[in-house]
Amino acid sequence: MNALNVAVAGLGTVGRETVRLLRARRAELKERLGAELRLVAVADRAAAREARALGLPASVVRYGDPLEMARRAEADLFVELLGGLETPKRFATTVLGRGKALVTANKRLLAHAWPDVAGAARAGGARLAFEGSVAGGIPVLRALELSFSGDRVLGLDGIRNGTTTSLLSRGEEGASPADALAEAQALGFAEKDPSMDLSGQDAAQKLTVLAGLVTGGWLKPGSFPVAGIEPVTARDLSFARERLGMAARLVASLRFSGKPGAPAVSASVAPTLVPLGHPLAAVRRQYNALLVHTASAGDLMFYGRGAGAGPTASAVLADVFVLARDIRGGLPPAQSASRRLDLASPDHAVSPFYLRLEVLDRPGALARIADALADAGVSIAAIHQDKAVGGRSVPVMIVTHATPRGRFERARKRIMSLAAVKPSHCAMRMMA
C-alpha cells in the first residue's frame, strides 16, 4: 500500500492547522511511514471556502455534511474535528462501523459516549486514537497506554485546563480575572464561553478519558465531585502565596485501587493549594501538566501546551501517523541509523553566557576585558565586580547578551591571555 487516504471533518481552529500540516509535512511523513498520506476529502459547513483558503486541489472532495463524508468518502482514515456531541457521535460510529480508522480530539465525545464509540470500533474491527483530546500537544495518552505497560499507575494529578491556570497564575501576578481571560482568549486557548473551563467540567471530561485509558472502564461524567475556580478571589491567591507559601491550581486527580480486572477509582476536580516548591505550582498560563504516580518508575511529570491549533494538530497528526503505521502492518520503514547525521558546529549555537573571572586589581584591566568581548562581537548585558577578598584579585562576573558560542570562545581565550586575568575562571552557557 503506497498511499493511505485521509478525510478530515471540521475545518475550524484545529482542522485547518491539521490539514495545513498534513500537506506541508507530506514528504517527511511519507519518508517515515513508507507510504503517502493523501488528503482525499474534507467536510465543513464552509468546506468550499475553507478548502479554497487552504489552497486544496480540486481532487480533494468537499462535503458540507460530515455524515455524508463518513458514509461515502473513499478514505482509510477519518479525522473528526467538529466539536460537540451528537454529530461527532454519529460520525464516529458510522466511520468505525465501516471498519475505518478514526482520529478525534473530542474529549466531550469520549467522556459522554465512550461505550458507543468503543463498541462501534470493536464491532467494525477499527482503530481509534484520541491523543489530542486530553492535553493538546502533550503525548500523555500514548505514554499511559504503552509506556507503563510493565508498571502500575497508582494515580494522576493534572492541571488540564489552560484557562483556569491562566486566571490563577496571572491573578498571582496581579492581573484581574477579566484581563487574564481576555488575554487567554486572544491567545486562542480559552473558549469564547469559558463556563465549562471555570466550572471544572472541561477538566472533568479529560479525567474521564484518562481514567478510561488507565483502567479500561468508563468513569461516567457527573459521577464524581467537580468544583470550579469561581469562588477563588485575589485575596485568596495573595494570602496563599504570602502567608502559606502556596499557589492555587485547579487540580484533577485520580487514584487507582482494587485488583486488575476489578479496578476501583477515586476521582475529583477541585481548586487546590499546592506548595510553591511543588512542580504543579510552576505550571502557569496556558501550560498543562500531568503528574503520574507509578509503582516502579516513581513520579513522572508531563508538561506542555495543552491546547491551541498547533499543539492539538501536532497530536492529531501523530495519531494519524500511528494509525497509518498500524494499518500498514505496524512496521516503520527500515531506515533507522541507515544514514549519517551531519553535525552542526557547536560554534553556531546561540545563547547568553556567564563568565566569572579573577582579575588583578590593576588600572585598565576591566577596559581590556570589555575590549576583548567587543572585538569578538559579544555584547555585555551585565557586569558585576566583587570586593577583593584577601589578596589582590577581584572576582568579576559578566553576563553577555545572546551570542554564538564561537564568538564567546574567541573572546574568552583572549581574556584569559591578559596578564591581569588569573587562570581560574568559570564559563557557563545560560538558558534563555
Ligand SMILES: NC(=O)c1ccc[n+]([C@@H]2O[C@H](COP(=O)([O-])OP(=O)(O)OC[C@H]3O[C@@H](n4cnc5c(N)ncnc54)[C@H](OP(=O)(O)O)[C@@H]3O)[C@@H](O)[C@H]2O)c1
Ligand atoms: N481548539 C483547541 O485548542 C482544542 C484543543 C484540544 C481539543 N480540541 C477539540 O478539537 C475539536 C475541534 O475544535 P476547534 O477548536 O477546531 O473547533 P472549531 O474552531 O469550532 O471548528 C469546528 C469546525 O467544524 C464545523 N462543524 C461543526 N459541526 C458541523 C456540522 N454538523 N456540519 C458541518 N460543519 C460542522 C464548524 O463549523 P461552524 O463554525 O459553522 O459550526 C467549524 O468550522 C473539538 O472537539 C475540540 O474540543 C480543540
